[in-house]
Structure formats: C-alpha cells, structure tokens
Amino acid sequence: MNAKIQKISPLINGKVHLTGSKSISNRLLILQALSGHKNVLKNLSDSDDTTVLQKALSAQDKIIDVGIAGTAMRFLTAYYALGSSEVILTGASRMKQRPIKGLVDALSSLGADIEYMENEGFPPIKIKGRKLKGGLLQIKADVSSQFISAILMIAPYFEKGIQLKLIGEILSRPYIQMTLNLMEKQGVSYHWVEDTISILPGNYQNNINQVESDWSSISYMFELVALSDSGCIQLTQVDECSIQGDQEGMRYFDLFGVDSNIEQGVLTLCKRSGFELPKILELDCLRTPDLAQTLAVTACGLGVRMKLTGLKSLPIKETDRLMALKNELEKCGAQVHIINNEALNIIPGSKLFNRSFNFETYGDHRMALCLAPLALKAKSVTINNPMVVNKSYKSYWEDLKILAFNIELIK
Numbered sequence: 219m220n221a222k223i224q225k226i227s228p229l230i231n232g233k234v235h236l237t238g239s240k241s242i243s244n245r246l247l248i249l250q251a252l253s254g255h256k257n258v259l260k261n262l263s264d265s266d267d268t269t270v271l272q273k274a275l276s277a278q279d280k281i282i283d284v285g286i287a288g289t290a291m292r293f294l295t296a297y298y299a300l301g302s303s304e305v306i307l308t309g310a311s312r313m314k315q316r317p318i319k320g321l322v323d324a325l326s327s328l329g330a331d332i333e334y335m336e337n338e339g340f341p342p343i344k345i346k347g348r349k350l351k352g353g354l355l356q357i358k359a360d361v362s363s364q365f366i367s368a369i370l371m372i373a374p375y376f377e378k379g380i381q382l383k384l385i386g387e388i389l390s391r392p393y394i395q396m397t398l399n400l401m402e403k404q405g406v407s408y409h410w411v412e413d414t415i416s417i418l419p420g421n422y423q424n425n426i427n428q429v430e431s432d433w434s435s436i437s438y439m440f441e442l443v444a445l446s447d448s449g450c451i452q453l454t455q456v457d458e459c460s461i462q463g464d465q466e467g468m469r470y471f472d473l474f475g476v477d478s479n480i481e482q483g484v485l486t487l488c489k490r491s492g493f494e495l496p497k498i499l500e501l502d503c504l505r506t507p508d509l510a511q512t513l514a515v516t517a518c519g520l521g522v523r524m525k526l527t528g529l530k531s532l533p534i535k536e537t538d539r540l541m542a543l544k545n546e547l548e549k550c551g552a553q554v555h556i557i558n559n560e561a562l563n564i565i566p567g568s569k570l571f572n573r574s575f576n577f578e579t580y581g582d583h584r585m586a587l588c589l590a591p592l593a594l595k596a597k598s599v600t601i602n603n604p605m606v607v608n609k610s611y612k613s614y615w616e617d618l619k620i621l622a623f624n625i626e627l628i629k
Contacts, residue, residue: 222598223598223599230446233620234452236436237261238430239263239433239462240267242461244289245371248271248297251275255423257427262429266610282306283308286313295307295343299350306342308335308342312581314340315340317339320361320365325350325369329349349377350376352376355380357369357384363389363390366397367397370398375419379417381415383414389530395461404424406422431453431456432610434610439487440468440516441471441512443487445519445594449489452487455483456480458480463505467506467512475495476490500525504530508584510562511539511588514562515589517566527561539585546578550566574598583607585606586606586614590614
C-alpha cells in the first residue's frame with residue numbers, strides 16, 4: 219500500500235489529540251507487571267509497540283513473537299529472566315538482526331539463564347526465569363539505553379539490589395533518567411552518582427494512572443509548522459514538566475522559527491512571522507536520537523545546511539537510519555554525507571516546489587513520519603508502506619487530514 223499526500227493549503231491550523239508516550243507506557247507496563255497490581259492507565263499509547271508488549275505480558279504461550287518491537291524485546295528479556303517460567307522470545311527478520319548480546323551478557327553475569335536459539339548475539343533467545351542476586355554490575359554506556367533501562371526496572375527485585383556502573387560515554391541519557399523517574403514515582407528510590415546508579419531492594423506501588431502525550435510524536439507537529447507558510451497547531455495532554463528527553467524539540471525548532479507555549483496541558487505551536495532562517499545549523503542528538511530524522515528532513519525542506527552529531531545508535535534501529543536518510547534526501551537533490559557512521563552532513567539541493575516524490579520507509583515508522591510533511595513544499599509526496607506508522611503513531615494520517623492535507627491510500 220502507498221499513501222499519496224497533497225497539501226490542501228500551505229497554511230497549517232488545527233487541534234490534535236495525541237495518545238500517551240510510547241516510552242512511558244512501555245516502562246509503566248513493566249513496572250505494573252512486576253508490582254502485581256493492575257490498574258487502568260489513562261491515555262496509554264495505542265502504538266503497535268505498546269499493544270505487543272501488553273499482549274506479551276498476559277500471554278500464556280511459551281513462544282512470544284514481538285515482531286519489530288525492539289523495546290518489547292529488550293524489556294521482556296530482563297522481565298522474564300527474573301521470572302519463574304521458561305519462554306522463547308523471537309521476532310521479525312529485522313529483529314533477528316538487531317544485537318542483544320550486551321543485555322544478555324549483563325543479565326547472565328547476574329545469574330540469568332539465557333541461550334541463543336539461532337545466531338550468537340541475536341534473537342531468538344530462550345529464557346529460563348529464576349531469582350537473581352544482583353550486586354555490582356558493569357555495563358558499557360554506549361549500548362542501547364533500553365538495555366540499561368531493562369536491567370534497572372527489574373533491579374528492585376534482586377536480592378541485593380544493584381550498583382550499576384556505566385562504562386564510557388552514555389548514549390540517550392534522558393531515556394535512562396526517564397526510567398529512573400518513573401521508578402521513583404512508583405515507590406523505588408535510586409542514587410545516581412557520577413557513573414554509578416544504585417538501587418536497593420524494594421517493591422513498586424501504583425502511583426501513576428495517566429500517561430502524558432508523546433513528545434517524539436509531537437516533533438512531527440513541530441516539523442509541519444516549520445515547513446508551513448504560516449500556521450498554528452494545538453496539542454492536548456502535554457506535560458510542561460515532562461520527563462521525556464524529546465521535549466528538547468521545543469529548543470531545536472525554535473531555531474527553525476517555531477514558537478511554542480504550554481498552558482493548562484495544551485501545547486500551542488506557531489510559525490514566527492518574519493523569521494529569517496539560519497544558513498547552517500549544527501546540533502548534537504546524543505541525548506535525543508529519535509529527533510534526528512525529523513531535524514534532518516526539516517532542514518532539507520527549508521534549505522538549511524545541517525550537521526547532526528551523536529547518531530551512533532541510528533544504524534542499529536528499525537533500519538540503518540543514516541543510510542535511509544541519505545537515500546531519501548538525495549532524491550530531493552540534497553548532498554548527504556555519513557561521517558564515521560555517527561554523524562550526518564546535509565547540504566540541501568534545489569527547492570522542492572512543483573516536484574513529486576516517492577519515498578521508501580525501510581520498515582521504519584520514523585522515516586514515514588518525518589518524510590510526509592515535505593508535502594508542504596512539494597507537489598505531492600508518496601509514502602510506500604504508510605501503515606508502518608502504527609508502530610508509534612496510529613492516528614498520524616487522520617491527524618494530517620485535520621491539518622489541511624489530502625491523503626489517498628493506494629493498494
């Protein structure tokens with residue numbers, strides 16, 4: 219299936235309700251399962267990733283297939299290592315190419331019983347749950363932050379708790395902090411001093427009943443306003459004191475002329491009148507890797523030269539996101555250079571007006587989400603495999619219709 223997207227107007231106006239943060243929802247589901255309590259979480263993410271995790275946590279089957287849900291694979295590996303059952307965690311072909319060795323090695327050093335079913339270092343894996351003693355653990359900090367979060371969330375149920383020493387540069391630090399903040403709100407305290415996180419044995423409570431809206435999804439609304447000729451978007455259930463690192467998008471998109479303000483849970487984004495775009499921008503996405511694609515496409519659409527650094531984790535996501543960005547932005551006439559597999563240098567090409575583009579998604583929801591807004595600058599944009607957005611933002615195409623786009627789904 220393809221989605222052909224055309225703007226009805228270069229002006230953007232509307233009000234959108236986003237479901238809860240996928241990152242927060244998935245962490246809360248694990249904490250809730252560990253606590254043994256089951257309360258209804260309001261505004262829970264309706265993403266495929268969250269649905270997969272919910273089903274897995276309630277499944278009675280020995281074999282659990284998480285498809286392409288990377289978060290579910292990492293969090294469930296730790297969750298089941300601590301349990302009393304035996305399961306096999308598997309996934310789609312891309313999932314079987316995503317490394318999990320760092321997490322398995324760490325859990326095994328704590329006494330977990332995990333074995334690879336096919337290729338060493340990759341899913342599928344067989345897990346025989348058991349009690350874990352915990353104690354001192356060293357782990358590379360430049361691995362996926364989800365490895366670290368997965369271990370931290372089960373740590374209160376270790377006999378000795380944990381002293382987790384992070385070795386080297388920390389990738390995606392805000393996601394680790396998000397995990398710790400949620401654990402603390404659910405009744406488990408922590409101490410993070412320099413490179414070591416300490417957690418004592420304890421139990422989770424049920425102190426959270428509502429999930430704040432997803433800032434990663436909000437970033438595409440920022441992009442729409444930035445690429446528009448003029449416009450305002452309002453977004454509901456947004457927490458001004460968010461624990462999500464991607465709230466940093468407010469600062470990034472200020473550089474593209476987007477004003478943002480939060481009042482009584484409503485975020486208003488408006489295009490700044492008379493704003494003069496910078497000729498070049500350099501941004502570090504080490505703490506916000508999920509915003510990198512959005513920023514790259516926005517810069518390309520606005521003709522701003524951009525260098526993005528801190529992208530070490532992008533090649534091992536749903537696809538190699540560095541190569542995917544290079545391939546698709548070069549269709550727009552941009553020159554895209556990948557530097558040491560951890561940075562991008564983007565030199566925009568000619569203007570996009572009156573041209574039609576056909577973009578691949580590579581099975582990656584964020585490629586579809588960030589490329590679609592280029593329809594504001596182009597004659598039309600066609601997205602191949604558009605329903606891949608269901609992984610994180612199911613209502614995306616309907617929300618675009620609200621905001622002055624015509625979308626034709628073609629089988």
